[in-house]
Amino acid sequence: MINKIVSNTAEAVADIFDGATIMISGFGEAGSPVELIHALVDQGARNLTVVSNNAGSGHVGLAALIENRQVGKIICSFPRTSISVVFPELYRNGEIELELVPQGTLAERIRAGGSGIPAFYTRTSVNTQLAENKELRSFNNKEYVLEKAIVADFALVKCHEADKYGNLIYNKTARNFGPVMCMAAKTTIVQARKIIEVGEIDPECVVTPGIFVHRVVEISNPADESKLVAEERRYPWK
Amino acid sequence: MINKIVSNTAEAVADIFDGATIMISGFGEAGSPVELIHALVDQGARNLTVVSNNAGSGHVGLAALIENRQVGKIICSFPRTSISVVFPELYRNGEIELELVPQGTLAERIRAGGSGIPAFYTRTSVNTQLAENKELRSFNNKEYVLEKAIVADFALVKCHEADKYGNLIYNKTARNFGPVMCMAAKTTIVQARKIIEVGEIDPECVVTPGIFVHRVVEISNPADESKLVAEERRYPWK
Amino acid sequence: MEIKEKLGWSVNEMAQNVARDIQDGAYVNLGIGMPELVAGFIPEGREVIYHTENGLLGMGAVAVPGTEDPELVNAGKKYVTAIPGAAYFHHADSFAMIRGGHIDICVLGAYQVSEEGDLANWSTGVVDAIPAVGGAMDLVAGVETIFVITKHCTKNGDPKIVKKCTYPLTGKNVVSSIYSDLAIIDVIDKRLVVRELAPGVSFEILQQQTGATLHKSKLSE
Amino acid sequence: MEIKEKLGWSVNEMAQNVARDIQDGAYVNLGIGMPELVAGFIPEGREVIYHTENGLLGMGAVAVPGTEDPELVNAGKKYVTAIPGAAYFHHADSFAMIRGGHIDICVLGAYQVSEEGDLANWSTGVVDAIPAVGGAMDLVAGVETIFVITKHCTKNGDPKIVKKCTYPLTGKNVVSSIYSDLAIIDVIDKRLVVRELAPGVSFEILQQQTGATLHKSKLSE
Numbered sequence: 030m031i032n033k034i035v036s037n038t039a040e041a042v043a044d045i046f047d048g049a050t051i052m053i054s055g056f057g058e059a060g061s062p063v064e065l066i067h068a069l070v071d072q073g074a075r076n077l078t079v080v081s082n083n084a085g086s087g088h089v090g091l092a093a094l095i096e097n098r099q100v101g102k103i104i105c106s107f108p109r110t111s112i113s114v115v116f117p118e119l120y121r122n123g124e125i126e127l128e129l130v131p132q133g134t135l136a137e138r139i140r141a142g143g144s145g146i147p148a149f150y151t152r153t154s155v156n157t158q159l160a161e162n163k164e165l166r167s168f169n170n171k172e173y174v175l176e177k178a179i180v181a182d183f184a185l186v187k188c189h190e191a192d193k194y195g196n197l198i199y200n201k202t203a204r205n206f207g208p209v210m211c212m213a214a215k216t217t218i219v220q221a222r223k224i225i226e227v228g229e230i231d232p233e234c235v236v237t238p239g240i241f242v243h244r245v246v247e248i249s250n251p252a253d254e255s256k257l258v259a260e261e262r263r264y265p266w267k
Numbered sequence: 268m269i270n271k272i273v274s275n276t277a278e279a280v281a282d283i284f285d286g287a288t289i290m291i292s293g294f295g296e297a298g299s300p301v302e303l304i305h306a307l308v309d310q311g312a313r314n315l316t317v318v319s320n321n322a323g324s325g326h327v328g329l330a331a332l333i334e335n336r337q338v339g340k341i342i343c344s345f346p347r348t349s350i351s352v353v354f355p356e357l358y359r360n361g362e363i364e365l366e367l368v369p370q371g372t373l374a375e376r377i378r379a380g381g382s383g384i385p386a387f388y389t390r391t392s393v394n395t396q397l398a399e400n401k402e403l404r405s406f407n408n409k410e411y412v413l414e415k416a417i418v419a420d421f422a423l424v425k426c427h428e429a430d431k432y433g434n435l436i437y438n439k440t441a442r443n444f445g446p447v448m449c450m451a452a453k454t455t456i457v458q459a460r461k462i463i464e465v466g467e468i469d470p471e472c473v474v475t476p477g478i479f480v481h482r483v484v485e486i487s488n489p490a491d492e493s494k495l496v497a498e499e500r501r502y503p504w505k
Numbered sequence: 506m507e508i509k510e511k512l513g514w515s516v517n518e519m520a521q522n523v524a525r526d527i528q529d530g531a532y533v534n535l536g537i538g539m540p541e542l543v544a545g546f547i548p549e550g551r552e553v554i555y556h557t558e559n560g561l562l563g564m565g566a567v568a569v570p571g572t573e574d575p576e577l578v579n580a581g582k583k584y585v586t587a588i589p590g591a592a593y594f595h596h597a598d599s600f601a602m603i604r605g606g607h608i609d610i611c612v613l614g615a616y617q618v619s620e621e622g623d624l625a626n627w628s629t630g631v632v633d634a635i636p637a638v639g640g641a642m643d644l645v646a647g648v649e650t651i652f653v654i655t656k657h658c659t660k661n662g663d664p665k666i667v668k669k670c671t672y673p674l675t676g677k678n679v680v681s682s683i684y685s686d687l688a689i690i691d692v693i694d695k696r697l698v699v700r701e702l703a704p705g706v707s708f709e710i711l712q713q714q715t716g717a718t719l720h721k722s723k724l725s726e
Numbered sequence: 727m728e729i730k731e732k733l734g735w736s737v738n739e740m741a742q743n744v745a746r747d748i749q750d751g752a753y754v755n756l757g758i759g760m761p762e763l764v765a766g767f768i769p770e771g772r773e774v775i776y777h778t779e780n781g782l783l784g785m786g787a788v789a790v791p792g793t794e795d796p797e798l799v800n801a802g803k804k805y806v807t808a809i810p811g812a813a814y815f816h817h818a819d820s821f822a823m824i825r826g827g828h829i830d831i832c833v834l835g836a837y838q839v840s841e842e843g844d845l846a847n848w849s850t851g852v853v854d855a856i857p858a859v860g861g862a863m864d865l866v867a868g869v870e871t872i873f874v875i876t877k878h879c880t881k882n883g884d885p886k887i888v889k890k891c892t893y894p895l896t897g898k899n900v901v902s903s904i905y906s907d908l909a910i911i912d913v914i915d916k917r918l919v920v921r922e923l924a925p926g927v928s929f930e931i932l933q934q935q936t937g938a939t940l941h942k943s944k945l946s947e
Binding site: 056057058059060082106107108109110116117120121127129130131132133134135136137139140151152153154155156157158159199200201202203204205206207208209236253254255 | 778779780782795796797798799800803808814815816817818821822824825854856857858859860861862863864867868894895896897898
C-alpha cells in the first residue's frame with residue numbers, strides 16, 4: 030500500500046550517490062529545503078551537479094553544501110547575492126563550474142525534462158552572450174534559440190503540506206521551482222511543514238500530484254535561512 | 268479600474284470575425300462552453316478555424332456551429348463519437364478540413380502557444396502516419412518530431428467560478444483544455460457558472476490567473492449537452 | 506468453431522491476468538473498453554492509482570446511477586468518481602505525466618500487435634472512416650510498460666498478432682506484453698515469447714492462431 | 727557640477743513619469759531597485775496588477791515591519807504582500823506569462839541603452855565578476871513594452887545612452903522608452919526621439935550628456 034513518508038532526513042537522502050544531479054527548490058530562502066540539504070552535507074555525496082535558482086547565502090543550506098566541496102557544478106540563474114560568500118570564492122578559484130541560465134529558460138528546461146520534451150525554442154537570450162554556441166532557428170521571421178531539457182537523479186523540495194500519497198501544496202511564493210523540479214527528477218524527496226491525512230487537500234487545489242513525489246519527511250519547524258545567515262551560523266553546527 | 272464582466276453572451280462574442288481561429292474548451296461535454304458557442308452561431312462569423320479536442324455531438328454546441336457551416340477547418344484529436352453526426356457528414360463531403368493531432372501534442376502545442384514557445388520536440392507520433400511530412404530529430408539516440416505552437420484569436424472557455432479580475436477555478440475534469448486555451452488566445456472569453464467577489468478564491472487555488480482572461484459572462488445554469496443530445500434538440504432552437 | 510469458442514480464458518480472466526502483473530503502488534492508465542475491467546481484479550493488498558488523461562489522478566469506480574456528474578468523466582466519457590487523495594489538473598499537465606514517463610503501466614486494446622511490439626489500435630485505415638486518435642499515440646510513446654489486452658483473433662478468425670501490422674501504427678516497439686484469451690505473450694528483444702498458455706491451449710494451437718513466429722519460454726515448454 | 731546636480735528630475739519624479747504612462751488595467755512587472763518606486767505614483771483612478779516573476783500576480787505593498795513572511799517575497803527577495811484577487815503559481819507558469827507576451831509593461835534599470843533600443847543591464851562584463859542574469863533576459867524577450875528608468879549618466883559622468891552598448895546585451899531592440907533624470911526618450915524605428923525635457927534641460931545639454939544622436943519630437947522642439 031502506498032506510503033511515501035520516511036521518518037527522517039538522513040533516511041530520505043541516504044541513496045544519493047557521488048556524481049548525481051540534484052535539483053534544489055527555492056528562490057533565495059523561500060522554498061529552500063534547508064534541512065534536506067543539511068542531511069546531504071552529513072551524508073557526504075560528492076561531485077554533485079546542482080540545479081537551483083541561486084547558489085546559497087552565508088554558510089548554511091546550499092552554501093554549506095558548496096563549502097563542503099560536494100558540488101562540482103551548478104546550473105543556476107543568479108549565483109550572486111549580497112550575502113553569498115562561498116560560491117564566489119570557489120568560483121574565482123576555479124573550484125566550481127557554473128552554467129548560467131536565464132531564469133525562465135531554467136524553469137522551462139526543467140518542466141521540459143519532467144514532461145518528456147527533449148528540447149524547445151525560446152526568444153530569451155537571442156543576441157546575447159548566453160546564446161553563444163547555441164543553435165538558432167527562425168519561426169515566423171523571428172529568431173529563437175534551441176534549449177534542452179534538464180533532468181535530475183534527485184530533487185530536494187520544500188513544501189507546506191503533504192499526504193502519504195505525496196500530494197503537495199506550497200506556501201505563497203515558496204512554491205517557485207518546487208512543482209517543476211518534482212516532475213523532472215527520478216527520485217523526488219520532499220520536506221513538508223506538516224504531513225496531513227489523505228483527502229485533506231481539496232483535489233482542485235493539489236499543486237503537485239503524488240505521482241511526482243517519492244519520499245516525504247516532516248520538518249515541522251524548518252529553519253529560516255535568513256535568520257541563520259544573520260546569526261552567522263555555519264553548518265555543520267559548531 | 269479592472270472589470271472583465273460583460274452582461275451577456277452576445278456582447279461577449281460580438282467581435283469574432285470571419286476567418287478567425289477559435290479555441291473551444293471541453294472534453295466531450297465536460298467543460299464545453301455551450302452557451303458561448305450558441306451565441307457564436309447567432310453571431311454568424313464564418314470560415315472559422317476551430318481548435319477543440321472533439322467535433323461535437325448531436326446538433327447542439329460545437330456540432331451546431333459546424334452544421335451552420337461556420338467552420339472551415341477543425342484541429343482536434345478525436346472528431347468521432349457515437350453521437351457525432353454533423354462532422355462526419357461534412358467531412359465525407361469535403362466540406363470541412365481536419366487536422367488530426369494526438370491529444371497530448373494538441374494540449375502541449377496550445378500551452379506552447381500561450382508560453383511564447385514557437386516549437387518543441389516530442390516522441391508522440393514518431394513512426395506513424397501523423398508524423399509524415401514532419402521534421403524528425405534525434406536527442407540522446409531517440410527520435411522526436413518537431414511540433415509547432417498553436418495560437419488563436421479567441422478562446423471560448425467554460426469554468427466554474429470567476430471574479431471580475433478574470434481569475435478562474437474549474438469543476439473536476441471539466442478543467443481539461445480550459446487553462447491552456449486561456450493562455451493561447453489574444454482574446455479569452457469565459458462563461459462562468461458563478462461570478463464571485465474578488466478575494467473569494469484562495470490565491471493558492473486559482474487555476475487560471477486573470478491575466479489570461481479578457482471577458483467573463485455568467486451562465487448560472489449551463490445546458491447539459493448530453494441531455495440536449497438525448498432529447499434530439501437542435502440549435503438554433505426550433 | 507464449437508471447440509474454439511470454449512478454449513481459453515474469459516474476458517474477466519484476461520483482465521485478471523493483467524491485474525496480477527500490476528505491482529502495488531503503480532500509477533496506471535486504463536484504455537477504453539476491455540482495459541477498464543482490469544481495475545476490478547487488482548489482488549487484495551495492492552493499492553493502484555488510476556490516471557485518466559482528461560485530468561484526474563486517483564480515479565475511482567464508475568459513478569453509481571443517480572450520482573453522475575457530467576463534469577467528472579473518464580477518457581471514455583463515462584461518469585466516474587474520484588478517490589480521497591485525488592488531484593485534478595489541466596490537459597497539458599496530464600500529458601506531461603504521460604509523456605514524461607511518470608505513468609508506470611498503460612493497458613490498451615489492439616487491432617494488431619506485431620512481433621516486434623508495434624501496436625496498431627487507432628485506425629483501421631479504411632478510406633471512408635473518420636480518423637480519430639485521442640491520446641493513444643501519447644500513451645504508447647510516453648508510458649514505459651504497455652500491456653495489450655485483446656482477443657487473440659478477430660471475429661472473422663484473423664490473427665491480431667502478426668509479423669507486421671497492416672493497419673496504421675500507433676507506435677513502434679512499444680508493447681511489453683499481450684494478454685489474450687489464449688495466452689500471455691511477452692515481447693522480448695523483438696521476439697514474441699509465450700509466458701503462459703490458457704487452459705486447453707497448446708503451443709501448436711496458439712501458433713496456428715498467430716500470424717507471427719512464437720517462441721517458447723521455460724514456463725510454456 | 728553644482729549646476730548639473732540641480733538640473734533635471736528627482737528619482738521620485740522619474741518614477742512619476744513612468745507611472746503616468748502605465749494605463750489603467752495594465753499587468754506590470756517592476757525590476758529591482760528604482761523601478762520599484764513606480765508603484766507609488768500610479769495616478770488615482772487607475773488599477774494596475776503587479777507580477778513578480780517568482781510566482782505571484784497581484785503583488786501588494788512591501789510588508790509592514792513585524793508582519794514579514796519569508797515565504798512571501800518579490801523578485802528582489804524583499805518581503806511583500808498580496809492583494810485580494812492575487813494568485814500564486816510556479817516558476818514555469820510565471821515565465822509562461824512573461825515569455826508568452828501576457829505582461830503589458832516591464833520597468834527595468836539599465837547599465838546602457840543603445841540608440842536602437844538594445845539594453846545592457848545584467849553584466850558589466852568585468853572579468854572577475856560573478857555572472858548572474860536572473861529573469862532579465864526573459865523579461866526583455868517576452869514583454870512587449872520595456873520602460874527603462876535610469877540616471878542619464880553614470881556616477882562618473884559617462885553617458886548611459888550610447889550608440890552601441892559596450893556591456894554585454896540583455897536583449898536587442900527591446901527598449902520602448904527611457905525615463906532619465908534629464909528627459910523622456912522614446913525609441914522609434916531605431917532612433918532616439920526626445921519626448922520631454924526635464925525642467926532646465928535644453929536639447930543641447932541633453933545631447934551633450936548622451937552618447938548617441940538624439941532626435942527632436944514635435945513636443946521637444
